[in-house]
Amino acid sequence: MGYWMNGASLDQEIVMPCGVIGDGMSVVQVFRSPVDHLSGISMRFGTYRRRNRHRLSLCLFEVVENSWPLRLRKRTSRSLVHKMVIDAAGLSDGGWFHFYVPTIDGSQNRLFQIEVSVDEAGKEQGVALWLASDDSRIDGHVQFEFGKDIQSTFGLQAKLITSRPVPAASYPEGLLYSPLSSCNLNCVHCISRHSRKRVNRIGESFQEEMRQRAEAGDLKWIFTDYSGDIFHAEKKYPGQLDFLFGLGVAIHIDTNGVLLDVEMIERVLHSRVNALSISLDAAETHTFKKIRIGAPDIDGIFSAIGQLVAARERHGRAKDFSIEIGFTLMLSNLHELPLLLKKAAEAGVDGVNCRHLELYNEEMVAESLIEHKAYFNAVRLAAISFASSLRLKLNIGGELPEEAEIGATEPCTIPWGSAVVLANGDVMACCVPGSKVGNLSENSLEEIWNDPVYQRLRSSVNSQNPPSLCRSCHFRGSMNRFGSVAAAAQSRGAKPFLEELT
Numbered sequence: 001m002g003y004w005m006n007g008a009s010l011d012q013e014i015v016m017p018c019g020v021i022g023d024g025m026s027v028v029q030v031f032r033s034p035v036d037h038l039s040g041i042s043m044r045f046g047t048y049r050r051r052n053r054h055r056l057s058l059c060l061f062e063v064v065e066n067s068w069p070l071r072l073r074k075r076t077s078r079s080l081v082h083k084m085v086i087d088a089a090g091l092s093d094g095g096w097f098h099f100y101v102p103t104i105d106g107s108q109n110r111l112f113q114i115e116v117s118v119d120e121a122g123k124e125q126g127v128a129l130w131l132a133s134d135d136s137r138i139d140g141h142v143q144f145e146f147g148k149d150i151q152s153t154f155g156l157q158a159k160l161i162t163s164r165p166v167p168a169a170s171y172p173e174g175l176l177y178s179p180l181s182s183c184n185l186n187c188v189h190c191i192s193r194h195s196r197k198r199v200n201r202i203g204e205s206f207q208e209e210m211r212q213r214a215e216a217g218d219l220k221w222i223f224t225d226y227s228g229d230i231f232h233a234e235k236k237y238p239g240q241l242d243f244l245f246g247l248g249v250a251i252h253i254d255t256n257g258v259l260l261d262v263e264m265i266e267r268v269l270h271s272r273v274n275a276l277s278i279s280l281d282a283a284e285t286h287t288f289k290k291i292r293i294g295a296p297d298i299d300g301i302f303s304a305i306g307q308l309v310a311a312r313e314r315h316g317r318a319k320d321f322s323i324e325i326g327f328t329l330m331l332s333n334l335h336e337l338p339l340l341l342k343k344a345a346e347a348g349v350d351g352v353n354c355r356h357l358e359l360y361n362e363e364m365v366a367e368s369l370i371e372h373k374a375y376f377n378a379v380r381l382a383a384i385s386f387a388s389s390l391r392l393k394l395n396i397g398g399e400l401p402e403e404a405e406i407g408a409t410e411p412c413t414i415p416w417g418s419a420v421v422l423a424n425g426d427v428m429a430c431c432v433p434g435s436k437v438g439n440l441s442e443n444s445l446e447e448i449w450n451d452p453v454y455q456r457l458r459s460s461v462n463s464q465n466p467p468s469l470c471r472s473c474h475f476r477g478s479m480n481r482f483g484s485v486a487a488a489a490q491s492r493g494a495k496p497f498l499e500e501l502t
Contacts, residue, residue: 026117040161351393
């Protein structure tokens with residue numbers, strides 16, 4: 001087994017690299033697709049911690065039945081489905097590469113072949129593919145070939161990507177719900193600025209529909225906060241919380257924490273809310289007020305968080321109610337991350353979730369860390385170490401490498417499970433501006449959920465040719481894949497769904 005990892009026992013190993021794919025070499029994986037609407041394959045590469053300077057060719061073929069007795073490449077009758085040539089320098093060691101192809105309708109039970117080959121690479125250069133013999137092996141595995149070796153036990157550690165146009169359920173099981181298009185703060189980096197051009201309230205008819213769908217078991221969970229803070233909506237129009245809590249579904253509240261007082265805390269902890277996240281983006285008051293215009297002193301927010309944690313203990317809800325802090329990574333606030341971690345640990349929260357800034361507003365381009373990689377990477381490492389010493393969970397993502405990673409656009413699952421409903425009746429496929437797919441004044445949510453626009457979105461979002469809005473999505477992997485602030489800024493020119501998919 002000359003190409004396999006030295007010293008590996010095939011009887012003992014579950015996951016291992018196949019070995020270096022060098023000059024003129026190729027690996028071939030045959031699988032019978034167990035799914036319809038096949039649109040890609042996610043596979044793991046190993047780079048041996050090198051920045052490899054060569055190119056890889058990835059091909060997906062459909063195999064003619066009964067044409068591959070043993071030597072797959074030499075005797076197989078096959079037709080090319082899609083080919084991609086990539087730069088190995090952009091692969092992350094142990095990371096997943098997502099090889100998207102045009103969606104194949106009727107792919108179930110058909111035989112396919114993945115071939116990865118290298119035309120030229122320097123001596124002792126090259127990458128490897130990870131193999132598996134457990135459940136992480138590619139679904140429908142038939143045979144894997146590398147050089148003279150043929151494996152029926154081991155196959156690519158890979159996941160099939162599908163783009164079914166029709167979801168499993170005729171109604172979204174989850175909603176990102178905004179009953180009021182108004183907020184008590186005006187944040188400079190707000191993703192939902194477009195939704196607050198005028199104040200609107202959600203109609204009572206749709207709330208009644210939500211109640212009926214929850215009772216029927218169709219609606220299973222709700223996230224709040226998009227056009228405005230849910231506690232602000234309650235203060236302006238009392239009854240919003242009672243309505244939500246009366247649905248009996250799982251609820252996650254995102255809030256800026258300004259109105260999180262003793263009364264609100266008690267009401268939340270007596271409800272079925274199972275998670276509450278406080279978005280701060282700062283540790284010092286002067287930075288807090290610059291980012292979240294209209295905000296009070298930040299120490300008052302931390303005091304309220306401490307009261308929330310203490311009340312959770314009194315109510316015996318430590319195991320079924322999570323409390324976390326959100327922090328948007330920006331050039332002007334990154335230096336405060338260590339202090340925020342310290343204050344978060346002192347308040348007793350479960351963790352801190354960081355995310356990179358989304359560049360939907362022109363004035364925020366200068367705040368991006370895309371072109372400050374070394375600075376972010378240094379702070380990131382120190383923050384991870386500090387959070388560990390505090391026994392605080394920190395989700396900050398990976399480092400920003402010098403070169404933009406390829407294949408970092410993760411498959412999207414959102415259009416099959418949830419939708420966004422705004423106070424003006426707009427239905428959006430996700431939180432990204434431009435993702436509007438309909439309005440409740442024109443059609444019901446069920447009609448919108450099953451209409452041709454939504455079906456075209458599902459058929460293409462995880463394919464080789466996704467809508468332009470999805471191609472530039474900030475949430476599908478590392479923001480660093482844009483490579484530069486300029487490239488990220490250009491993504492804002494993507495077409496709205498209703499323009500591109502209608």
